[in-house]
Amino acid sequence: MAAIAWATGHTVAELSGGSAVAERVQSAARATHGADMQQMREVLLHYLELDAYLDDQGIPAA
Known part of the structure; x- marks a missing residue:
């Protein structure tokens, strides 16, 4: 899936x-x-979900 x-x-x-x-x-x-506000929310969610995924995998931010 990844x-x-x-x-x-x-x-x-x-x-x-x-x-x-x-x-x-x-x-x-x-x-x-x-x-478009909906498009802005979708992009924001994309980055937040990516951040959560990286945290779950133990990959540091920096």
């Missing part, structure tokens, strides 16, 4: 539908230059 996620530009959580991050995250943003 290879499919990598090839499609998604996280494993996005593909499996098992995203605990999406259930916990709350965000507030101001859209500028015609940005």
